[in-house]
Amino acid sequence: MRVGVFICHCGSNIAGTVDVARVAAEARKIPGVAFATNYMYTCSEPGQDEIKAAIKRENLDRIVVAACSPRMHENTFRKTIQKAGLNKYFLEMANIREHIAWIGNDKELNTEKAIDAVSMAIAKVMQNKPLHATSFKINKRVLVIGGGVAGMQAALDCADGGLDVVLVEKSPAVGGIMARLDKTFPTIDCSICILGPKMVDVGQHEKIKLFAYSEIEEIKGYIGNYQIKIRKKATYVDWEKCTGCGLCMEKCPSKNSYDYFNFGVAPTKAINIPFPQAIPKKAKIDPNYCRQFLKGKCGVCAKICPTGAINYEMKDEIVTEEVGAIVVATGYGLLDQNILTEYGGTRYPDVISGIQYERLLNASGPTSGHIERPSDHTEPKTIVFVSCAGSRDKSIGVPYCSGFCCMYIAKQAILTKDHIPDSQSYVFYMDIRSPGKGYDEFTRRAQEEYGAQYIRGRVSKIYPKGKKMIVRGADTLLGTQVEIEADLVVLATAAIAAEGAAEMAEKLHISYDTFGFYVESHPKLRPVETNTSGVFLAGACQGPKDIPSSVGQGSAAAAKVLSLFSRDMLESDPAIAQVNTNACVGCLKCLKTCPFQAIVEDTLRSGKKVAKVIETVCAGCGVCTSTCPCGAIQLQHFTDNQLLSEVSAICQM
Amino acid sequence: MSDVGTKELRIVGFLCNWCSYGGADTAGVGRFKQPTDLRIIRVPCSGRVDPLFVVRALLTGADGVLVSGCHPRDCHYSEGNYYARRRLEMLRRLLQFMGIDEKRFHYTWVSASEGQKWQQVVTDFTKQVHELGPLHDKKEKAD
Amino acid sequence: MAEKKYAYYSGCSQETSSKEYDISLRAVMKALDVELVEPEGWSCCGSTPAHTVNHVLAAALAARNLALVEKMNMPVLTTPCPSCLTAFKEANHRMENDSFKKDVNSLLDNPYNGTVDAKSSLQIIYEDIGLETIASKVKYVFTELKVAPYYGCIMNRPPALAKFDDxxxxxxxxxxxxxxxxxxxDFAFKTECCGAGYGYTKKDMMKELTYKVLDMARDAGANCIAVACPVCQMNLDLNQKEINKDRGSDFNMPVIYFTQLMGLAFGCSPKELAIKKLIVNPDKLLKNRMLKSETDKGQDKEKLKASA
Structure with missing residues (x-):
């Protein structure tokens, strides 16, 4: 066996705190090592060429690269040695950057640790076996979860690229948060005017199968071959028959239903179409408010519906779809205002959230675009905007910036002046965060052209006095306390993870951070991929985002799906479990523990019962290997021998 | 840099590829300084960790063993960490019958985004093992 | 035997300027069948002056009392005074640190091990006794009273330490x-500063802050304020005349301990609750009282009317 060892300097990243030359020298002393060297940037083209050349020149058959994390460059170097004619599983990496060089300053100790890491990799690589991938067919359909602007963009791009798309949206209509906005920054475009056509495209595209008011029940399978169970929630209206005429909504006597679309700014009817431009434009009954459900009698909608679409007996329905890739675009949620007790929570009707104000500004909103105070329906003259209402506040668990609030506050201040010319807006801010094309200019316009008064400081308390709301805050630039008598207060409540984000991540087997936002594969270089191949991210489910970024990610995710599907076959990872039928005693404990039902019972010609692994289903976790009492089933590339050789490399007494 | 001050001890860590190995990477990227005693072995899943690996390490020279996987319910393979939790909890209770202080063994859950938590886990466990001192009378490493 | 038993620390205010808080609390607890046991030989909690000078000394003053309670084998110490409460809670919190604990215990004759939880009497009444029991003890309803509940600035702060209410x-x-x-x-200034901390040093500021609290209470439609802090009570009660003189206002708003209101409702006499000790006389507001059974009937009648 002739092992080649390559120690990377990574510029000064590794060489700064690890004596790389000494690591190479020590490696040379290990039996089996035929060649060891250190190199400035092993991942660079000349660095990779050096590996290829050394394989030929020194007749190497196993390679160890001591560099960054294998999560970063394992694939890079696997391809390198493959090009030089070696099986790609004859590579091991020692992570001497993230796990050593970057976490300690003592060069002596780091170097010792790096030598150990390299010894372990050498011990393991000498146990490695060549593995060969098999290929399997891809199902070229894609599932998009979430019908906000990011999900719609991904769905449309995929569909335009010729893929069959299954789009699942949990609310009754697509459009997401953007469909609720009045105008968009920094152009003051009408939001629904630019989104509406996209929504129509989604509804009419022959390649897009839209499941509105539906949720993901279960996800099974793996990249290329997923089985998805979708729960179509009962709407109590047969959408095949519903024409969206709206007669039912007009006549419905239950007038006090919570209006989810308008964030509760005003009540709606128990049977409703969420908004005039809704796609699909179909009615739905809210059984929490419908008299038929609460009292067992009413039936007005059933009587009035011209097509007889109402069906009070409707039940949820589960449908199954098969796809090959998944785009997750489940968006974000907003902080519950009730937590902000210093601002009265939701005790004061004239303290509302930014999205509620957006609905008041909107011409198709509950007030037809007339700004009025929820308490007495009068027109407010003094409006105070409070940015960072929850954001950048460790004490409530939101230490991050919500990103888009500074911009929408500036927009709302501008629109307020347009709606009510004799009004005065005040904006309390911590910092104005407006990095984006035309963004900073926009916040300046709000101040300079529209006269919004920006006060740098936080608001400590909001309380009522007579008909006014008193907003008390600090003006840190003047070093004084200020109190403003406002008619209406708008809180820029923090953007948080969407409701149910964690449960969704668990169904998808993708990671999420402390706040519930999904974790991308690499924060810089793989922004829409996840660590689960075949699952991609788009939009604010990954972190708060404004519209352009969400649309960009939607398209990016679609591009990733299209490039994945540009092949007909995918290679399976051969690092899966394998049964040694001589050693197997047929106890089938592995069958019971396998999380993927990838193990079945098999009978050999001799009549002996043994376990058998279904190669395409095995995901390579290795639970079976640690279960097997006789070591008969071994996860390839992580066999008992391979892992114990690593232990032995560092635990010699 | 061992902030414990005394001579380094030998600590072996088994980390699952998807969460904890990533968490250790995240800690590195964030330059969260840690004691240097730990040597990391990457496994696909904490469910792949055979309790005998831990025993083998402790019997042949390790002074402490750390196993870390994905948080319960967040396993890349759905339920591998549940198997790990049962096996390792059983192991923890058995160690004293082998004459090994159970404090030399620790299992925990660290996600790929929890760099700071990883720093804490490594620092705390290293300190704990140093308080117990070496498990074996080690010969000086032969050069 | 009483149903519940707590170690009880009244604190210096309740021995002197706000005796009526102590008296009324004891009367209420008796009515609720709760026994209060005073630790023998209790001393200053270390609240106001000590912690601004030396944390170890301040904690030692508090811990001395907590150690007495620990010796009595009682897990909870209750005090009506939010300032004492904070002193105890802070001592407990700081003494979670071993070296700090050692420093404190080196000053004490009997070391304190940190096993006593300090809770305000308000918390005990709200959480341990409960609203149902309270409601069941009510004999009289005072129909004239419109109460603004005022908690003061430190009863629930800092939240990480107080661990009670919002x-x-x-x-x-x-x-x-x-x-x-x-x-x-619905009173928006429940936790606003009343200015008592500046009672001597910056009287103008104190009066400004007190005025705001009184003014807001009146705005909220209240004709009296219920309090849970002896210093707030004194401040709000004592200064109304002077504020009226300065501002030409006409405050005459009784500031009553919530325990006194409880006692009155339970049927204790004003004398038993030391109502006379209050500066602004509440007698006029307390004149109209109804038997609870009658108000229930009244409500029933209204309900009947409404349904008809």
């Missing part, structure tokens, strides 16, 4: 007063 919008006293059948106003 720091910005507490509701425990609101609920207790409602359980007494009283008319409780």
């Amino acid at each position: 720091p910005e919008n507490p509701i425990a006293m609101d609920k207790i007063l409602s359980a007494l059948g009283l008319n409780v106003c």
Whole structure:
């Protein structure tokens, strides 16, 4: 066996705190090592060429690269040695950057640790076996979860690229948060005017199968071959028959239903179409408010519906779809205002959230675009905007910036002046965060052209006095306390993870951070991929985002799906479990523990019962290997021998 | 840099590829300084960790063993960490019958985004093992 | 035997300027069948001056008392005074640090091990006794009273230490007063500073802050304020005349301990609750009282009317 060892300097990243030359020298002393060297940037083209050349020149058959994390460059170097004619599983990496060089300053100790890491990799690589991938067919359909602007963009791009798309949206209509906005920054475009056509495209595209008011029940399978169970929630209206005429909504006597679309700014009817431009434009009954459900009698909608679409007996329905890739675009949620007790929570009707104000500004909103105070329906003259209402506040668990609030506050201040010319807006801010094309200019316009008064400081308390709301805050630039008598207060409540984000991540087997936002594969270089191949991210489910970024990610995710599907076959990872039928005693404990039902019972010609692994289903976790009492089933590339050789490399007494 | 001050001890860590190995990477990227005693072995899943690996390490020279996987319910393979939790909890209770202080063994859950938590886990466990001192009378490493 | 038993620390204010808080609390607890046991030989909690000078000394003053309670084998110490409460809670918190604990215990004859939990009497009444029991003890309902519940600045702060109710919008006293059948106003200044800390040094500022609290109470429709802090009570009660003189206002708003209101509702006499000790006389507001059974009937009648 002739092992080649390559120690990377990574510029000064590794060489700064690890004596790389000494690591190479020590490696040379290990039996089996035929060649060891250190190199400035092993991942660079000349660095990779050096590996290829050394394989030929020194007749190497196993390679160890001591560099960054294998999560970063394992694939890079696997391809390198493959090009030089070696099986790609004859590579091991020692992570001497993230796990050593970057976490300690003592060069002596780091170097010792790096030598150990390299010894372990050498011990393991000498146990490695060549593995060969098999290929399997891809199902070229894609599932998009979430019908906000990011999900719609991904769905449309995929569909335009010729893929069959299954789009699942949990609310009754697509459009997401953007469909609720009045105008968009920094152009003051009408939001629904630019989104509406996209929504129509989604509804009419022959390649897009839209499941509105539906949720993901279960996800099974793996990249290329997923089985998805979708729960179509009962709407109590047969959408095949519903024409969206709206007669039912007009006549419905239950007038006090919570209006989810308008964030509760005003009540709606128990049977409703969420908004005039809704796609699909179909009615739905809210059984929490419908008299038929609460009292067992009413039936007005059933009587009035011209097509007889109402069906009070409707039940949820589960449908199954098969796809090959998944785009997750489940968006974000907003902080519950009730937590902000210093601002009265939701005790004061004239303290509302930014999205509620957006609905008041909107011409198709509950007030037809007339700004009025929820308490007495009068027109407010003094409006105070409070940015960072929850954001950048460790004490409530939101230490991050919500990103888009500074911009929408500036927009709302501008629109307020347009709606009510004799009004005065005040904006309390911590910092104005407006990095984006035309963004900073926009916040300046709000101040300079529209006269919004920006006060740098936080608001400590909001309380009522007579008909006014008193907003008390600090003006840190003047070093004084200020109190403003406002008619209406708008809180820029923090953007948080969407409701149910964690449960969704668990169904998808993708990671999420402390706040519930999904974790991308690499924060810089793989922004829409996840660590689960075949699952991609788009939009604010990954972190708060404004519209352009969400649309960009939607398209990016679609591009990733299209490039994945540009092949007909995918290679399976051969690092899966394998049964040694001589050693197997047929106890089938592995069958019971396998999380993927990838193990079945098999009978050999001799009549002996043994376990058998279904190669395409095995995901390579290795639970079976640690279960097997006789070591008969071994996860390839992580066999008992391979892992114990690593232990032995560092635990010699 | 061992902030414990005394001579380094030998600590072996088994980390699952998807969460904890990533968490250790995240800690590195964030330059969260840690004691240097730990040597990391990457496994696909904490469910792949055979309790005998831990025993083998402790019997042949390790002074402490750390196993870390994905948080319960967040396993890349759905339920591998549940198997790990049962096996390792059983192991923890058995160690004293082998004459090994159970404090030399620790299992925990660290996600790929929890760099700071990883720093804490490594620092705390290293300190704990140093308080117990070496498990074996080690010969000086032969050069 | 009493149903519940607590170690009880009244604190210096309740021995002197706000005797009526202590008297009324004891009367209420008796009515609720709760036994209060005073640790023998208790001393200053270390609240106001000590902690601004030396944390170890301040904690030692508090810990001396906590150690007495520990010796009595009682897990909870209750005090009506939020300032004493903070001193105890802070001592407990700081002594979680071993070296700090060692420093403190080196000053004490009997070391304190940190096993006693300090809770305000308000918390005990709200959480341990509960609204249902309180409501069941109510004999009289005072129909004239419109109460603004005022908690003061430190009863629920800092939240990480207080671990009780909301720091910005507490509701425990609101609920207790409602359980007494009283008319409780939605009061926005429940936790605003009353200015007592500047009572001597910056009188103008104190009066400004006190004025705001009184003014807001009146705005909220209240004709009296219920309090849970002896210093707030004194400050709000004592200064109304002077504020009226300065500002030409006409405040005459009784500032009553919530325990006194409880006692009155339970049927204790004003004398038993030391109502006379209050500066602004509440007698006029307390004149109209109804038997609870009658108010129940009245409500029933109204309900009947409404359904008809």
